[in-house]
Amino acid sequence: MSELTHNQATDIPDQSWVDRLAPRIVQPYLRLARLDRPIGTWLLLLPCWWSLALATKGWPDIWIVILFGIGASVMRGAGCTVNDLADRKYDGMVARTATRPIPSGDVTVFQAFLFLALQAGIGLIILLQFNTFTIWMGILSLALVVTYPFMKRITYWPQAVLGLTFNWGALMGWASVHGELGAPAVVLYATGFFWTLGYDTIYAHQDKEDDVLIGVKSTALKLGAETKPWLVGFYVVTIAGLGLSGYLAGLSWPFYAALAISAVHLGWQVRTLDTEAPKNCLQRFKSNRDFGLIIFAGIVAAQVL
Numbered sequence: 001m002s003e004l005t006h007n008q009a010t011d012i013p014d015q016s017w018v019d020r021l022a023p024r025i026v027q028p029y030l031r032l033a034r035l036d037r038p039i040g041t042w043l044l045l046l047p048c049w050w051s052l053a054l055a056t057k058g059w060p061d062i063w064i065v066i067l068f069g070i071g072a073s074v075m076r077g078a079g080c081t082v083n084d085l086a087d088r089k090y091d092g093m094v095a096r097t098a099t100r101p102i103p104s105g106d107v108t109v110f111q112a113f114l115f116l117a118l119q120a121g122i123g124l125i126i127l128l129q130f131n132t133f134t135i136w137m138g139i140l141s142l143a144l145v146v147t148y149p150f151m152k153r154i155t156y157w158p159q160a161v162l163g164l165t166f167n168w169g170a171l172m173g174w175a176s177v178h179g180e181l182g183a184p185a186v187v188l189y190a191t192g193f194f195w196t197l198g199y200d201t202i203y204a205h206q207d208k209e210d211d212v213l214i215g216v217k218s219t220a221l222k223l224g225a226e227t228k229p230w231l232v233g234f235y236v237v238t239i240a241g242l243g244l245s246g247y248l249a250g251l252s253w254p255f256y257a258a259l260a261i262s263a264v265h266l267g268w269q270v271r272t273l274d275t276e277a278p279k280n281c282l283q284r285f286k287s288n289r290d291f292g293l294i295i296f297a298g299i300v301a302a303q304v305l
Contacts, residue, residue, distance in 0.1 A: 016037075017036065019036075028106035032115065033077025039286050040080070042292065043199070045072035045169065047166070047168075047173070047188065047189075047192045048169030048172060049065065050170060050173065050188060050295060050299060051169060051170045051171065051173025051174045052068065052176060053296060053300050053303060054184050054185065054188065054249045054251075055174040057303055059300065059303075059304060060300065064176055067126055071123060071127065072169070078119040078120055079145050079148070079165075081119065082145060082149055084100055084112065085149075086149035086150060087149060088102045088109070090216060094210040096207060096210070130175075130176050131175070131179045132179075134176045137175050141165070141172075144164055144165040148161045148165050152211075152216040153215075154217075158218060159196065162200055163192065163195075166192070167189050167192030167193055167195075170188040170189040171185050183248050184245045191238055191244075191245060192238075194235075195234070195235075197234045198238065201218075201227060201231065202275075202281050203281065204219060204221075205220040205275040205281045206281050206282060208220045208221055227273075227275055228273065231270045235266040235267075235269075238266065239262070239263045243256070243259055246302070251302040251303070253302070254298055255299055255301070258295060258299075259295070261294055261298075262298075265290065269284045
């Protein structure tokens with residue numbers, strides 16, 4: 001692979017903060033945890049913040065906001081480590097992932113397992129700051145974290161398992177306030193599932209040619225040319241579910257104003273998506289952070305006002 005082709009294909013950004021600021025010895029581990037690419041952390045964190053804000057009259061507890069932020073970063077990194085360990089042979093055959101730390105040899109399998117143990121330990125310390133019910137909810141999520149990386153070998157719908165995994169925080173945010181689950185949180189969890197089906201189908205279109213060659217599955221391959229109509233369906237359910245969750249939580253007009261803005265944003269994603277252009281797909285995928293922050297701001301504004 002030429003240097004030009006490599007730079008265009010790799011999913012490791014050039015000159016991120018990891019390259020500029022981190023000691024060279026830890027750089028491969030920070031890349032393994034995807035700390036140079038925070039979008040995954042945002043997508044894991046936002047359902048936590050949504051649910052926490054739904055459960056809180058007034059401003060959400062800043063300490064819990066911070067705990068979820070640290071926890072999402074650590075556990076997303078742990079999930080990426082599990083994923084890269086499971087996919088190390090596949091990653092080496094895909095241009096976009098061949099330079100990741102494990103297939104490139106920057107981190108050995110043994111070192112990756114040690115790093116995973118470190119991340120799990122930090123995650124446990126964070127989890128123990130919550131109430132007992134939330135702790136057990138966090139422990140239950142581990143079954144999904146471990147299962148997800150293998151789903152692309154079994155089903156064309158691995159994004160469904162990712163949806164169950166990445167939106168678990170929609171249950172934990174509410175639980176961290178009330179020590180139990182409530183209808184708004186359950187509806188929010190189901191809603192996040194469809195949001196993830198949408199954004200990760202967009203993401204999967206980057207890899208579809210390589211996925212065919214190495215024999216793994218995705219919704220991008222399953223839906224193919226029919227992706228956009230399916231995205232419309234996923235995102236309509238997302239907006240409707242968010243609206244129902246807000247209604248059940250008794251939110252006022254600022255939330256619905258934010259919901260309308262976020263609906264326009266999802267419409268923009270679908271309308272401008274080019275499933276044959278990887279950079280276009282990546283940009284629309286990343287824009288879901290903005291969607292999530294709009295929803296969070298709307299929930300908080302409704303609770304405060």
